[in-house]
Amino acid sequence: MNIKELQNLTVKQLQEKATELGISEYIGLKKQELIKLILDFKVEKEETVYATGVLEVLPDGYGFLRFSNYSYLPGPDDIYVSHSQIKRFRLKTGHEISGQIRPPKDKEKFFALLRVESINGIQPDDARGLVVFDNLTPLYPEELIKLETDVKSNSTRIIDMLSPIGKGQRGLIVAQPKTGKTILLQKIANA
Numbered sequence: 001m002n003i004k005e006l007q008n009l010t011v012k013q014l015q016e017k018a019t020e021l022g023i024s025e026y027i028g029l030k031k032q033e034l035i036k037l038i039l040d041f042k043v044e045k046e047e048t049v050y051a052t053g054v055l056e057v058l059p060d061g062y063g064f065l066r067f068s069n070y071s072y073l074p075g076p077d078d079i080y081v082s083h084s085q086i087k088r089f090r091l092k093t094g095h096e097i098s099g100q101i102r103p104p105k106d107k108e109k110f111f112a113l114l115r116v117e118s119i120n121g122i123q124p125d126d127a128r129g130l131v132v133f134d135n136l137t138p139l140y141p142e143e144l145i146k147l148e149t150d151v152k153s154n155s156t157r158i159i160d161m162l163s164p165i166g167k168g169q170r171g172l173i174v175a176q177p178k179t180g181k182t183i184l185l186q187k188i189a190n191a
Contacts, residue, residue: 141166
């Protein structure tokens with residue numbers, strides 16, 4: 001069972017599922033608390049439970065899997081990720097992690113990630129060798145786009161002289177309303 005299946009259900013559907021499983025102490029619980037109650041029950045029955053979430057690494061070195069259903073905010077059904085797993089797989093905040101989870105032990109409050117099965121959709125061993133984004137080599141434009149195609153068009157000629165555009169480059173045109181931005185973009189597109 002995947003925790004995502006429970007998160008996609010409404011509170012009413014979760015209450016029906018709790019009744020179906022024989023759980024009676026769900027009245028007055030919030031959605032996240034109800035999900036945690038159902039997960040506790042499933043784990044007691046020795047069912048394997050999986051979770052997929054976005055990692056948030058805290059300053060202490062450990063982290064939590066947060067979920068888009070709750071706008072990545074902390075909640076009682078967050079999944080704890082240990083410091084050793086973060087270090088072993090070189091995990092960073094923002095990585096999407098999937099894996100098997102285990103119930104909280106004696107003094108623990110949260111479910112914990114037992115085994116990492118995928119990082120950003122690829123196997124953990126393959127993800128370990130990926131280069132960090134900050135260390136990637138940037139590629140700069142090498143070929144110029146010539147905008148001046150018509151002798152009568154001064155605006156594209158001025159762009160070529162003042163701020164030439166290369167292939168793969170982005171630009172931003174900022175001007176007051178009704179000054180001809182759209183016409184300028186049309187001339188650039190026709191070049």
